[in-house]
Amino acid sequence: MGETKKEFYIVDKRILPKSIQMVIAVNDLIQQEKISKYEAIKKVGMSRSTYYKYKDYIKPFFEKSKDSVFNVYLLLKDEPGVLSKVLDLIASTGVNVLTIIQNIPIDGLARATLSLQVNKNTGKNFEEMLNNIRNTNGVKDIRIIGNS
Structure with a gap:
């Protein structure tokens, strides 16, 4: 089977589904408040399975940690x-x-x-x-x- 080519888009956050926005919120909490994934998932109120399904596919437009x-x-x-x-x-x-x-x-x-x-x-x-x-x-x- 052939590999699927990755395609990237810049999308306004406001049009993303709620589950994707929640993953973003969890990632933000982890970075800003330095809390565990478990604590952030609980705080946002989403399921762990949904978070782990999407977490590796969502990156901020600009990662503050590097140039x-x-x-x-x-x-x-x-x-x-x-x-x-x-x-x-x-x-x-x-x-x-x-x-x-x-x-x-x-x-x-x-x-x-x-x-x-x-x-x-x-x-x-x-x-x-x-x-x-x-x-x-x-x-x-x-x-x-x-x-x-």
Whole structure:
């Protein structure tokens, strides 16, 4: 039999089934309150079998214990200062820019790919930073296309 290829998605937590949200809550309690799995499962009020069924498949978007590199795709209006505004937002968050690849604008739009290094200190503001970039005048699209 062939191996099933793993596929990963970024999904808004609010649309996840209750059982998956409870697994997330258990994992959060274990990390934040430094309690045992048994205590956290009991506190959340879920069955142990459900927790153990899903626990290995759920990881946070950003793990606070280590550095991560995110590859971000941007679609920008071809106007002076748009990329500069984006880089200012990134710098103000303390996220490290490892690489910038910007293509020649076509039809008034420029595409760029950024590799961003996020650590435990900057990770808590990373999602907010992405939303701020998304709402920046001249930014047409922003997507995370990979991370490691």
